[in-house]
Amino acid sequence: MRRNAANLAMMLICACLSGALTSGVVRATGSEPGENVQANPGPCIAAAAAADDDKTIEVCGALIDNEKATKPDRVKALLARAGAYDRKQMIDRAIADYDTVLKLDPSLADAHNARGELWRRKGDRPKAIMDFGAAVKLDPNNAVAKANYKSLSLELERIGAMMAVAGKPSFDCRKARRPVEKAICANPALADLDREIVASTFRTVREAQNPGQARELQRAQDQFIARRNAEFGKPGYDLQKAMRERLQRINGVDGY
Template sequence: MRFRNLIQFSVAAALSALLPGAADAATGGEPAQVDIASCLAAAAADDMDKAGSACAAVIDNEKTARPDLIKALIARGALYARHDQVDRAIADDSRALLLDPSLADLFNTRGELWLKKGDRPKAVQDFGAALRIDPNHEKAKANHKALSRELERIGAQMAVAGKPSFNCASARRPVEKAICANRELADLDREVYAANARVLREAGNASEAKALQREQDDFVARRNAGFGRPGYDLKKAMQDRLQKLNGVDGY
């Protein structure tokens, strides 16, 4: 629903930016007699059947003036988007942007569609294009900021993925070497370390923090001593420790 509302808002702004008298200037003479009203009305009424034929008659007509063609593409693209036909919506918006690459609202709209499709790089590129055209475009600014932060977070996670809380180059104990050699165990070790650091930060006083750190030290000591013994499950031990740090319901 959020994406549908965003798309409807952005498309309305894009259509309003196209001046009704631009057809004469684009053709250099009399505008072509093409019935764009039926296309726009059907799309606004969310009538897929009528809009399909009415908009196709405008879009596929060689006599359609450029401004009318852009309007029809935007209207049909918005209709496709409302009905979750994202690829078709992107195709119509892309064609409209080729005809007029100055439409900041439409770049933002297509960015939202890319985001819905899960293509973050193309989405952030379109939000950026909208802002280059209109640096004060509020929706594009909000979208670009939120997505940029998400990409930074993902990048940070990828940078430490498969790396434990300690330096593997200085690992000496067998358990440490085992953790370094296994991506899942390395991620678990890092999560345990981060969870313990959070618990210490949230401690009510120094005495409580000291007791909590003693629990972590005891866990590490048991882990070091237990690794390699029959029946000892390192992964389960680390998962149990993480669950205890985060609480039964998680953090």
């Protein structure tokens, strides 16, 4: 997002300067009676170029609110202010500015992508994927938007896969016979722990440095299962605690 904000700010500066050079007009905030002059975008351009976020918010905000500001100048000032808000972690305000930009000009692929990145940071994946998709549709060659769309699509696929197995253990509950297995099947938290333990055991055995280490790792898991089966239901035995400790032992203190 920060790279996008910087790019948008540079677009603002270059476009404004180009417009000024092309027209040969120096805009002023004051005027003679009856003279129809536009608002001056100069301070907003300068603040954005200097990466002075507080100043950008102040002076670009004044330009945005100025009824004499042209639509292109207002759009560029909104983009600059949105970037400043983002860098100051004021995400909701940045999104609001991108909302206004896209109402004024819905064809801006970079603005869709930038807003999508903000939605993603807020955890709103559906809105993020819609913005990334819109950006790619508007500009199929936008590498940043394409990468964002692809990575979020994969993330959503993984989440969907995880949701499909949530609350399900590593074994078929229809074939559960032991009391401990039935208890795991009846408790989604225990079922998730069981699945994580088996998956982590598989990973550590697969990544073992040699066959002997792999056999030792698998033996430790088999011993845990045997102890779990034998001790479940006895006074003082906490199945969830035992499973959590087993998972931590497999993955280590850092969780891997």
